[in-house]
Amino acid sequence: MTATHSDVGDAGGTTTHLAHIAQAGTIDTSHGVVLYVENLTVKFDAFRAINDLSLYIQEGELRCIIGPNGAGKTTLMDVITGKTGHRNASIEGQVFLGQTLDLLTMQEPQIAQMGIGRKFQKPSVFENQPVWENLYLADAGDRRWQVALRARMTADVRARIADTLTIMKLEEVAYRAAGELSHGQKQRLEIGMLLMQKPALLLLDEPVAGMTDRETAELADILQAIAGTCSIIVVEHDMGFVSTLAGDRGIVTVLAAGSVLAQGTMQQVQQDPDVIESYLGR
Numbered sequence: 001m002t003a004t005h006s007d008v009g010d011a012g013g014t015t016t017h018l019a020h021i022a023q024a025g026t027i028d029t030s031h032g033v034v035l036y037v038e039n040l041t042v043k044f045d046a047f048r049a050i051n052d053l054s055l056y057i058q059e060g061e062l063r064c065i066i067g068p069n070g071a072g073k074t075t076l077m078d079v080i081t082g083k084t085g086h087r088n089a090s091i092e093g094q095v096f097l098g099q100t101l102d103l104l105t106m107q108e109p110q111i112a113q114m115g116i117g118r119k120f121q122k123p124s125v126f127e128n129q130p131v132w133e134n135l136y137l138a139d140a141g142d143r144r145w146q147v148a149l150r151a152r153m154t155a156d157v158r159a160r161i162a163d164t165l166t167i168m169k170l171e172e173v174a175y176r177a178a179g180e181l182s183h184g185q186k187q188r189l190e191i192g193m194l195l196m197q198k199p200a201l202l203l204l205d206e207p208v209a210g211m212t213d214r215e216t217a218e219l220a221d222i223l224q225a226i227a228g229t230c231s232i233i234v235v236e237h238d239m240g241f242v243s244t245l246a247g248d249r250g251i252v253t254v255l256a257a258g259s260v261l262a263q264g265t266m267q268q269v270q271q272d273p274d275v276i277e278s279y280l281g282r
């Protein structure tokens, strides 16, 4: 398989193949913002899991969200992806994808289709299928019957599979069954499967849990290369990984008790007395 898309060089000088990731024109990001969360409150009965929370994710941004257990991180992801909605919680405030798409009025499958991809902590891949076919199946989505019928793969799909294997550093294992991969490779494959769907926003829940130091560093490099082409929110407890991902300028949001406790560069939040007291210092 040969890549036919325009290549985008990354800062490290490695050629990457990122052109296909961006979601074509369906989301109005004319103000540079891909996700608006404004004055969001989420209550389960009387309990406020999210309390008047506002945050904005810029187009192409890599945002890390940290916070103690029970801070509301998962609930926030659940609301953004439609897993939690008006039918199973009391919700106030607004959650918009770009300028026009009101996520609180949509169901989970529709939100996924609009370009929000989510990866849960545990990898979920088709263990018996080769790596490349996992990517193919992810691309096919509702057209999986075509795969079953062994319909011809289009040149575009071939190129996107090749690009994704390169981006996710999985070329060497492309023909291996996914079940034979290491934990880190499986995690990368699952992110690659999300990329095949051309997300505008990727939500990654503790992506480096259970990874070796080397796999963690490798994933940090990959996510930094992908960011810019799509926006990424990473919810993570591993501070070393968050530090690497955020670098000197990336914004880190610290949640506590359902609200934003602090927000800024890693250096700024690490020095914030409230953060030290309620999270880092414990």
Ligand SMILES: Nc1ncnc2c1ncn2[C@@H]1O[C@H](COP(=O)(O)OP(=O)(O)OP(=O)(O)O)[C@@H](O)[C@H]1O
Pocket: 044, 047, 048, 049, 067, 068, 069, 070, 071, 072, 073, 074, 075, 076
């Ligand atoms: N469906 C629900 N019904 C009642 N309470 C809930 C529900 N979902 C979450 N909560 C509560 O909301 C609070 C926030 O939980 P959430 O899972 O969002 O936190 P978190 O920051 O993701 O924590 P962790 O880091 O442990 O995953 C917790 O006190 C949790 O018990």
